[in-house]
Amino acid sequence: MVLTNADLDHVAGLLSLRERQPFKLLALPPVHAALAASPVFNVLAGDVVERVHARQGEMYDTSPGLKAALFPVPGKAPLYAEGEDPAIGVDEGQTAGILVEAGSSRLAYVPGCAALTRELRNQLEAVDVVLFDGTLFTDDEMIREGVGTKTGRRMGHVPITGEGGSLDMLRALPARRRIYVHLNNTNPVLIEGSPERRIVDEAGLAIARDGMEIPL
C-alpha cells in the first residue's frame, strides 16, 4: 500500500484492511505522522502491518516486477489537521507523487499537487506515463457552482486551466500517455463532448475512467 497523502479520501480505506492481512504501508514520514496521530488507525495491528517510512526518491520493491519511489510535491496538511492558518503549497512531504518502475518503463502518479515547480517538471519529463491531479478545470469552479467556498488552490489542487494551470505543462511533456485523475464531480471534462473535454482531448490528454488499464 502506497500513500501519497493522509487526506481522508486516501486513508479511509485503510480502516477496511484490518482483518490481520499482512501488508506494508509505504509513505513519507509526514503521512505516517498524520496516521499515528489518530489512534483509530491502530486497527492496523503493528504485528501484521509494517509502516515503512520512505526516504524521498528511494526505490522500494512493491510487488513482483514493480518498484515505487515517493517524491514530495507542493501540497498541504490533510483537511482534518489543517489548524487555523495552514501553509498551502509547501513541499515537506505531506503530499507526494509516486514514481513507478516496471522494467525500463516509468510512470508518475500525482493525484494532488498545489503548484507546478521546476522539480516537479523534471520528474514528469523523465517518465513514459503521467497520471496527474485533475480535480478542477477552473480554480473557482466549486464557488461558481455553489457547492463549496474554496478555490482548488486552497484545497491543494492546481487547476487544469487559467494562469499556472496544469494543461500547458502536461501538453509539453514527452510522456506517451498523460492522463488526468482525481477529478472532482464538478469538473466538466467528465462530460464527453463538453467544450472543456474537447480542450483536453485536443491537447492530447486523457481522462481516467473506472477499470482503466495502463500497460507499461
Added chain:
Amino acid sequence: MVLTNADLDHVAGLLSLRERQPFKLLALPPVHAALAASPVFNVLAGDVVERVHARQGEMYDTSPGLKAALFPVPGKAPLYAEGEDPAIGVDEGQTAGILVEAGSSRLAYVPGCAALTRELRNQLEAVDVVLFDGTLFTDDEMIREGVGTKTGRRMGHVPITGEGGSLDMLRALPARRRIYVHLNNTNPVLIEGSPERRIVDEAGLAIARDGMEIPL
C-alpha cells in the same frame, strides 16, 4: 446519529458523513473522548455536526416521534485504544445501550454487552422490544474455528449460551419481541435449520436480518 461505542464497526461510517450535512452526534462522554482523540474525525466539521454529550438515562429527541436515551452496559475501550491490559466488563460508558421511546412503546438496543448485570436486566424488563448482542453462540467459537485467538468475553461480548449466556436472560424477559443483532459470521444461528438456530427459535427469540422492520 446515536453511538453505543467507539469501536471501528460503530464509528467508521461517520467518515462518510462529511459532506457538510448537519446532524447531531449523541453519545456518552467516553465515546466522544475516543473520537476526539483521533483528529481524522475532525472531517465532521464542528460548525455542522454538533457533538452532544449525553447524560446517562436522559431522553433526547432524535427524530419526529422518537426519543432516545443512553445507558452504560458492561463493556470495554475500543480495540484500537485498549492499551496493554484493558479492563473488560466495566460500565463506565465506553459501551452503552440505547433506550428508544415511540409514544408509549419502548425498545432497547444493546449491540455489545460484556456481562449480564442486575441493572441491565432491570432496563430490559421494562421494554417491549429488545435487540441484543448475539456476536457469538459459544464463548470460544472463534478459537475453535481457527479464525481468532480471543473469546467473546475478551472482546466484550457475552455469548448466547454457556454459563452466564444471554439466552436464559432474554427468554425470561416479558418483551414481545427479543431479537439477536450484531452477529459474527462464525455464529451458527445464522444458518437456518442448524441445531443452534433451533435452540434460539424454540426459546422464542429471533435473529435480525437486513431490511428488518420493527413497528413500535
